[in-house]
Amino acid sequence: MANLSVNHLLGIKNLTEQDLQLIFETADNFKEVINRPIKKVPSLRDITIANVFFENSTRTKLSFELAEKRLSADVINFSSSGSSVKKGETLLDTVNNILAMKVDMIVMRHSSPGAPHFLSKHIKANIVNAGDGTHEHPTQALLDTFSIRSKHKKIEGLKVAIIGDILHSRVALSNIFALKKLGAQVMVCGPNTLLPKYIHTLGVKVELDVLKALQWCDVANVLRIQLERQHIKYFPSIREYSLYYGINKSMLDKLDKQITIMHPGPINRGVELNSDVADSDHSIILEQVENGVAIRMAVLYLLASSKRAA
Amino acid sequence: MSTLIKSAKIVDPGSKNHLQKKNILIDENGIIKKISSESAKAKTVIEGSDLHVSIGWFDMKANFNDPGLEQKEDLNTGRLAAAAGGFTEVALVPNTNPVIQSKNDVKYLQSGNKNELVQLHAIGAITKNCQGEDLTEMIDMHHAGAVAFSDGNKPIWNTDILLKTLQYLQKFDGLLINLPEDKYLTFFGTMHEGPTSTMLGLKGIPSLSEELIVKRDLKLLDYAGGKIHFSNISTRDALKIIKKAKQKDKNATCDVAVTHLLFDDRILVEYDSNFKVNPPLREEKDKKALLRGLMDEVIDVIVSSHEPHDEECKKLEFDLADFGMATIQTFFPMLLRATNNKDWIDLIPKFTTNPRKILGMEIPEIKTGEAANLTVFDPGELWSLDATNNFSRSKNSPFYNQQLKGKAVAVINNGHVFQW
Numbered sequence: 001m002a003n004l005s006v007n008h009l010l011g012i013k014n015l016t017e018q019d020l021q022l023i024f025e026t027a028d029n030f031k032e033v034i035n036r037p038i039k040k041v042p043s044l045r046d047i048t049i050a051n052v053f054f055e056n057s058t059r060t061k062l063s064f065e066l067a068e069k070r071l072s073a074d075v076i077n078f079s080s081s082g083s084s085v086k087k088g089e090t091l092l093d094t095v096n097n098i099l100a101m102k103v104d105m106i107v108m109r110h111s112s113p114g115a116p117h118f119l120s121k122h123i124k125a126n127i128v129n130a131g132d133g134t135h136e137h138p139t140q141a142l143l144d145t146f147s148i149r150s151k152h153k154k155i156e157g158l159k160v161a162i163i164g165d166i167l168h169s170r171v172a173l174s175n176i177f178a179l180k181k182l183g184a185q186v187m188v189c190g191p192n193t194l195l196p197k198y199i200h201t202l203g204v205k206v207e208l209d210v211l212k213a214l215q216w217c218d219v220a221n222v223l224r225i226q227l228e229r230q231h232i233k234y235f236p237s238i239r240e241y242s243l244y245y246g247i248n249k250s251m252l253d254k255l256d257k258q259i260t261i262m263h264p265g266p267i268n269r270g271v272e273l274n275s276d277v278a279d280s281d282h283s284i285i286l287e288q289v290e291n292g293v294a295i296r297m298a299v300l301y302l303l304a305s306s307k308r309a310a
Numbered sequence: 311m312s313t314l315i316k317s318a319k320i321v322d323p324g325s326k327n328h329l330q331k332k333n334i335l336i337d338e339n340g341i342i343k344k345i346s347s348e349s350a351k352a353k354t355v356i357e358g359s360d361l362h363v364s365i366g367w368f369d370m371k372a373n374f375n376d377p378g379l380e381q382k383e384d385l386n387t388g389r390l391a392a393a394a395g396g397f398t399e400v401a402l403v404p405n406t407n408p409v410i411q412s413k414n415d416v417k418y419l420q421s422g423n424k425n426e427l428v429q430l431h432a433i434g435a436i437t438k439n440c441q442g443e444d445l446t447e448m449i450d451m452h453h454a455g456a457v458a459f460s461d462g463n464k465p466i467w468n469t470d471i472l473l474k475t476l477q478y479l480q481k482f483d484g485l486l487i488n489l490p491e492d493k494y495l496t497f498f499g500t501m502h503e504g505p506t507s508t509m510l511g512l513k514g515i516p517s518l519s520e521e522l523i524v525k526r527d528l529k530l531l532d533y534a535g536g537k538i539h540f541s542n543i544s545t546r547d548a549l550k551i552i553k554k555a556k557q558k559d560k561n562a563t564c565d566v567a568v569t570h571l572l573f574d575d576r577i578l579v580e581y582d583s584n585f586k587v588n589p590p591l592r593e594e595k596d597k598k599a600l601l602r603g604l605m606d607e608v609i610d611v612i613v614s615s616h617e618p619h620d621e622e623c624k625k626l627e628f629d630l631a632d633f634g635m636a637t638i639q640t641f642f643p644m645l646l647r648a649t650n651n652k653d654w655i656d657l658i659p660k661f662t663t664n665p666r667k668i669l670g671m672e673i674p675e676i677k678t679g680e681a682a683n684l685t686v687f688d689p690g691e692l693w694s695l696d697a698t699n700n701f702s703r704s705k706n707s708p709f710y711n712q713q714l715k716g717k718a719v720a721v722i723n724n725g726h727v728f729q730w
Contacts, residue, residue, distance in 0.1 A: 013509065091627060112627035113511040114581030121580075133629070135511025173511055197516075201505035 003306045008127040009299055010116050011136035012177035020181060024146055026298035027291070034070060034293055044073035047304050049105045050098045052078045053130070054091075057109055059265055059289065060130050060140070064107050067296035073304075076103070091115060092122055099125055105304065108132075126303045134168050140264050141174030143295040145182060147288045148219055151260055156183030161213040163189045164223030164245065164272050167196055167234070171223060171264045176202050189213035190245060193234040210245050214255060221262040222247060222272050242271045249276035260284055311338050313727050314352035315686055315720075318361035320345075321658050322676045329655075334363065336682045340725035345678055354727055356720045358688045364658050365674045366398025366683040366723050370565055370665040371541060371613035372638055373463070374400075374430070377418065378407025383618040383703050385419070388638075389428040390701035393728040395614065395639040396685045396718025397661075398428060401669065403462030404435040411435040411446040413454035420455055427726035431457040431669070433487065436475050440464045445474065452482050457669045460487035460541065463588070463617070463633075465523065467493045472527060476536035485669065487539045490523035490548065491515075491589065500629050502575040502590040510578065512628065515590050517545040524548045528555050528562060537561035539668060542615055544570050544589040546599035553608045563668050564608070566600050567615035568641055571648035573597070583624050583631035584708045587617070601648065604657055610668060612645065612660045614638040618704030636707045639695065643714035646689055651715075654689070686720040693717050699730065 004019050012020075033041055049068050053061055061077070068075045078098060095106060105126045108116055113135035116127050131137040149155050160179050166172045166188045179186050180203055187205040188195060189212075200206055207213045214220060225241060235241050252259065261273070261282040269275050278285060315334040320327040327345060335344040335352060344350060374388030383391075392400050402419055404410035410419065416432040423429050434456035438444045440463075448459050459479060466472045466488050475486050496515045501507050503514020524540060528551065531538050543549055543564045555562050569587055574594045577585050585591060603609040617634025624631050637644065641661075646654055666673050674683035693699070694713045720729040 090622075090625070092625065110627065112629045114629075115627045117581045118583075118627055133511060134513070170511060173509075196508045197503065197514075198505050198508040201508060 004302050007303070007306065008116070008120050009138050009303060010120060010127065010129050012138045012141050012174045012181070013136065015181070017181050020142070020145070020178065023142055023295065023298050023302065024149060026302055027146055027294040030297040030301070031291065031294035034297075040070050040072060042072045043301050044068070044071035044304055047105065048074040048076065048103045049107060049300065050076045050078060050103045051107045052095065052098065053109045054080055055109050055111050055131070056081055057130070060109065063289070063292040064130060064296050067293050067300060070293065071297055071300060073300070091119065095119060095123060099123060105300065128299060128303065131170050133170065135170050136174045137170040138174050139292070139296050139299060140171050141178040142299065143288055143292040144171075144175055144221060144262060144264070145178045146295055147262065147284055147291045148260070150287065150291065151284055152218065155179065158184045158219060159187070159217045160184050160219045160221060161187040161189055161207070161217035162221045162223065163210060163213055163247070165194045165226050166190050166199060166223070167194045168226040169223050175221060176204055187213055187216060191235050191241070210247065211251060214247070214251060214259065217259055219260040219262065220247070221264075223264065224266065225268055225271055238271055246270070246272055246274060247277050248274040249280060252277060252280070252282055258282065262288060265289070311354060311727070312336065312343075312352040313354040313356065313722065314350055315361065315363055315684070316349065316355055316357040318363040318686060320676060321362050321364040321655055323659065325676055327676065334676070334684070336722060340682050340722070342676065342678055342680050342682050345676070354729070356686050356729060358691065358719055360688050360690045361686055361719070362689065363676070363684055363686045365662045365676060365685070366721060367396045367661050367685045367718070368665045369397045369400045369614050369616070369638060369641070369661065370611050370669070371567070372400050372402055372616040373405060373618065373634070374402050375406060375618065381620050381703070385422060385430065387701060387703040389426060389430070391616075391639045392428045393721050394699070394701045394718065394730055395641045396687055396721060397638065397641075398683050398685060398721050398723040399431065400428060401431040401433050401457055401665070403433055403460065405440060405462040405464065409435045409439050411438060411451075413447075413450050416451050416454040416456045427721060427723045427728055429724065433458045433460050433462065435459070436461050436466060436486070437471060442466060442468050442471060445471065445478070448478060448484065449481065452484055457671065458485040458487050458539070461489070463489065465489045465491040465493060467491075469526065469530070473530050473534055476530060476534040476538065480536050483537075483670070485537055485539055487541050488523070488527055489541045489589075490520045490527065490543075492519040492522050495519040495522075499590070500586065501578055502592045504575060504593055506575045506578060510581070517547060517592065517596070520545050520548045520589060521551060524551050528560060531560060531562060540564035542567050542570070542589050542613070543600070543609065544592050544596060546596045549599055549603045549608055553603075556608060563610040565611035565613045566604070566609050567613055567637070568644045568648065569615065569635055569637060571597065571600055571604075571612070572644050581628040582708065583626065583628055584635060584706055586628060586631050586633055587615075587635050588633040604660065605653065610660065610664045612657065614641045618702050619706045620704055624706045634706065636702050636704050639701060640707060640709050640714060642687060642718050643709075643716040646716040651689070682722045684722045685718055686722070687716070687718045689716045691715070691717040691719065
């Protein structure tokens with residue numbers, strides 16, 4: 001069986017196109033599994049996985065936990081909002097304490113960009129990055145591209161617009177890396193204050209007008225406004241943001257084609273996305289959630305089997 | 311105890327012996343007794359395969375963290391690390407706890423000088439606690455021996471404070487040193503803003519933050535008079551601005567940290583906090599411009615910008631780790647590597663005569679009858695920095711356990727010899 005080229009899933013940046021295809025093919029199988037009456041397989045029996053979340057998370061954590069349980073792994077959870085340093089213990093100490101209890105894999109969310117990379121230099125367990133600050137959220141990008149692939153039957157050549165707060169978004173960065181590796185064209189759109197100045201160096205188009213972005217794209221991935229990650233004011237008010245960057249049904253009706261609307265959740269309804277869009281047939285938001293479990297099963301399975309092979 | 315430096319090439323552009331191989335005999339009182347081609351007998355002999363000797367090296371910017379942060383460095387470990395790096399004199403920034411902001415603080419730093427090889431010079435703080443708001447008693451510190459004034463690792467962000475300081479220091483022709491950084495543009499920044507920071511998802515520190523302040527400060531200098539020295543220039547465009555100012559004979563000088571000559575921001579892709587420094591490592595174009603700036607005399611001084619940190623402050627997530635790299639002991643091999651071992655001899659004035667000139671200090675000479683203030687170094691010697699020879703209390707150096715080429719093998723000053 002083919003293996004991933006990496007021992008950890010730190011980011012999409014570190015994966016090859018072959019890795020992405022392997023994860024998709026494995027996720028195809030697991031998607032079939034989780035739609036069976038008996039949704040559980042014994043693949044990760046005797047593997048212990050710790051979900052270590054230093055930042056609040058509901059859906060990502062649920063999705064990982066479900067993926068782990070569907071694979072029959074033993075699961076433990078550790079949550080601490082805010083950084084562990086503030087509590088007097090370093091990240092390395094916290095994780096080493098967990099690993100001392102004979103844990104095989106760590107799924108970690110952390111507010112610091114590069115925290116899983118830092119960890120990977122000091123521990124032996126496989127690490128899955130479940131979001132590191134404003135850097136990457138690789139499983140989200142995998143489930144997003146997997147969902148685009150399911151809906152459009154291809155990714156290469158598609159035009160994908162990522163709309164919203166690009167500056168504070170790990171979803172945007174991971175999606176850009178994944179989409180570019182898979183041959184899609186990518187555009188980012190949002191208020192200029194929420195676009196990194198050098199984002200064009202990643203090979204993406206930049207657009208400030210949301211209507212133009214919608215006209216251009218086949219798929220619009222609409223991001224959450226990350227108020228919790230903004231230390232400084234980037235736009236004057238939520239009201240003005242929703243007026244000029246929010247997407248509603250009448251905007252979609254004006255387009256000469258049907259585009260796909262995605263959102264990583266949770267949606268700020270009425271801010272970046274109106275309910276008439278979120279709940280419309282344009283939207284594949286709930287498919288994304290379903291695919292999330294299959295993708296995470298695929299990632300955990302592939303990392304665990306590469307370790308077993310070694 | 312007499313000392314002989316055997317067959318060393320003298321690097322001293324002003325002297326008739328420049329680039330000549332000589333033996334230098336120093337008597338027990340630390341006075342240069344004889345410079346000649348013949349050998350002589352002495353108790354201590356310094357020899358090597360490719361020895362060079364210059365006047366003692368002067369580091370114009372270092373942190374020794376004493377008082378207050380002695381877990382990182384103290385005056386003793388700092389002195390040893392400096393000596394091992396080839397420095398006989400070091401100017402210390404005031405960012406200690408408490409900050410160096412009174413005559414007593416200045417005297418504390420100088421207190422060991424009488425009996426020590428490495429001479430420490432105090433740079434007094436401009437504002438209380440280096441917070442940028444209220445002026446310190448700078449005339450008093452000047453009389454106690456402070457060699458310049460600066461908030462050290464922190465910028466003078468308040469325009470009015472910079473103006474007042476330029477005016478105030480003119481009474482005694484004092485030097486203002488500023489780290490040019492517009493802090494409103496650098497909030498939460500952890501590395502240089504550019505393609506690499508975008509890829510790494512790290513908040514960037516734009517080059518603009520340095521360039522704006524260099525421009526601002528030069529305008530203030532026009533208005534107020536006085537003299538200014540820019541600390542740790544890191545961007546190509548800031549250098550261009552300074553070059554123009556120098557062509558107009560403005561009273562402005564600048565330095566660069568050896569780290570910025572050697573590395574650029576691409577080295578951060580692994581999130582190694584050893585490379586987290588402020589100003590941040592910039593892009594390759596900046597690094598190249600800095601090297602050119604040294605050769606065409608826009609940059610006056612090279613500093614170590616030594617910033618030791620204990621492991622607790624560095625072995626952390628990148629954004630939580632402190633800024634700074636321990637560099638004083640590896641200064642010379644870093645410089646050799648940065649220059650690709652070419653033309654480095656021409657750069658020696660930038661850490662011997664130039665800092666002393668800028669600070670208005672006496673320049674030692676390699677001459678019979680003069681007190682020996684010398685650094686002996688071998689550009690070919692291989693060594694590695696490790697637990698057995700790291701004199702600093704900290705080890706936040708990317709060169710730890712790495713092989714290095716070029717070593718300052720001995721320093722001689724104030725009647726003492728340090729050889730390792």
